[in-house]
Amino acid sequence: MSQSSTSQTPESSIVPAIEIKGLKKTYAASKKAPAKTALHGVDLVIPRGSIFGLLGPNGAGKSTMINILAGLVNKTEGTAKICGFDIDTETRSARASIGIVPQEIAMDVFFTPFQALELQAGYYGVPKSERRSMEILEALGLADKRDAYVRQLSGGMKRRLLIAKALVHNPPVLILDEPTAGVDIELRRQLWAYVEKLHAAGTTIILTTHYLEEAEALCDRIAIIHQGNIVANEPKSTLLARLDKKVLRISPVEPLTALPDALSDLNAKLDHDGHIVIEYRSGTDSVTGMLNRVKDSGVSIADLRTEEADLEDVFMALTYAGDAE
Numbered sequence: 001m002s003q004s005s006t007s008q009t010p011e012s013s014i015v016p017a018i019e020i021k022g023l024k025k026t027y028a029a030s031k032k033a034p035a036k037t038a039l040h041g042v043d044l045v046i047p048r049g050s051i052f053g054l055l056g057p058n059g060a061g062k063s064t065m066i067n068i069l070a071g072l073v074n075k076t077e078g079t080a081k082i083c084g085f086d087i088d089t090e091t092r093s094a095r096a097s098i099g100i101v102p103q104e105i106a107m108d109v110f111f112t113p114f115q116a117l118e119l120q121a122g123y124y125g126v127p128k129s130e131r132r133s134m135e136i137l138e139a140l141g142l143a144d145k146r147d148a149y150v151r152q153l154s155g156g157m158k159r160r161l162l163i164a165k166a167l168v169h170n171p172p173v174l175i176l177d178e179p180t181a182g183v184d185i186e187l188r189r190q191l192w193a194y195v196e197k198l199h200a201a202g203t204t205i206i207l208t209t210h211y212l213e214e215a216e217a218l219c220d221r222i223a224i225i226h227q228g229n230i231v232a233n234e235p236k237s238t239l240l241a242r243l244d245k246k247v248l249r250i251s252p253v254e255p256l257t258a259l260p261d262a263l264s265d266l267n268a269k270l271d272h273d274g275h276i277v278i279e280y281r282s283g284t285d286s287v288t289g290m291l292n293r294v295k296d297s298g299v300s301i302a303d304l305r306t307e308e309a310d311l312e313d314v315f316m317a318l319t320y321a322g323d324a325e
Contacts, residue, residue: 015084017173017204018046018069023078025064038064040228041078046221048083048172051195051205053219053236055212057319061228062208063103066175070100083172096124099166103178105158109151113142113161116150117168124169136164139194156187163191167198174198175206180214192218216240216311226319239314247307248290250276253300262297266290 023042029035038061046052056062067073069080069087080087085094107116117133137143140160145153153161159179166174176195180188192214199205209215215222216236223233232239255274268278276299278290287306294301 014048016045016081017048017050017052017083018044018206019079019081019084020044020065021079023065023068023080024076025061025068025073026076038228039068039075042225042228042230044223044230044233046204046206048204049199049202050221051199051207051219053215053222054206054208054225055215055222055315056208056225060225060319062225063177065225066100066177066208069098069175071095096169097171098173098175099169099171100175101162101166101177101179103181105155105162107150107158107161107165109149111150112145112147113137113150113153113164114146116161117164120165121168126169131168132170133168136167139197140164141190156183159183160187160191163194172202173204173206175208177208178210179207180209180211188214212311212315222311224315224318231318232314236311240308240311242314242317245308245313246280248276248278248280248287249305249307250278250291250294250299250301251303252276253302256299260297260299263293266293 021043023039023044024037025039026035026037042061042065044065054062054065064073068075069082071087071091082094083097085097087094111119114133114137117136118131121131121133134143134146137146140163142157142160142164145157150158150161163176163179174195179195180191183191195205195218205218207215207219219236221233221235222239224231224239232242249271252274256270256276257274259268259270259276263276266278267280268276271277276294280287280290291301291304
């Protein structure tokens with residue numbers, strides 16, 4: 001085989017998983033409420049093959065955006081493409097390219113899991129010879145519930161069945177809207193293990209969650225939406241670096257009851273255990289210098305550790321902090 005035949009496609013020529021331009025949605029006024037704009041001309045590109053986090057407070061516009069992509073809500077302005085297919089002019093191809101796991105558990109309780117998957121596959125026109133209903137049920141730990149009625153399943157099993165239904169047509173893009181809400185720790189781990197397996201096989205994963213530690217652990221790129229606007233859209237490492245804030249936590253040999261006067265000009269305080277807590281910026285402050293200051297003040301150091309800003313700090317800075325002004 002010649003070398004040219006195995007050359008890789010340039011990254012710039014790869015069609016994004018999701019491409020949104022100028023997306024706006026205004027809900028019409030009613031007798032009880034005025035008109036409300038949920039999305040203010042959003043631009044967003046989600047790379048194919050990523051695990052992408054879409055985060056935001058309640059009412060920020062996440063669900064509106066997802067419902068537009070799913071064809072459940074009509075947009076007011078703008079364009080949206082899924083794997084290059086326009087949701088308006090190439091509707092069938094666009095919808096075939098995406099699987100959506102909704103936040104709410106809603107399904108016909110009189111079907112069995114197997115019947116539910118077979119019916120869903122039929123909606124997408126998947127030939128019987130190509131259906132993977134049992135394979136998907138086994139992957140999600142539901143094979144032994146194949147013939148049980150959905151009404152007999154636990155809440156966690158129903159949530160897994162929602163994921164199974166979204167996968168019957170083998171979509172290249174999977175949107176998970178709060179998939180672990182109300183789910184116990186063990187099931188959460190099982191779900192994420194399966195999601196990571198899907199991602200390794202090439203599926204683009206888009207995650208919305210209020211569990212920020214999940215987004216920080218799983219996502220390689222994160223966008224934050226606030227009041228209908230994208231306020232950040234960056235690789236996770238870049239986003240976390242926005243807050244150049246660290247904490248130096250020092251445990252004295254003897255717990256302190258008061259902060260030494262010599263440390264009054266540092267951004268230092270005592271915690272409830274009598275430990276010294278100093279906030280600093282890694283780009284401008286020297287840890288060695290701060291430690292020397294502490295020792296010079298007469299404090300004997302037993303232990304110390306540093307803590308970096310996490311995604312929750314960034315999220316709060318970009319959303320709630322702005323609301324308080």
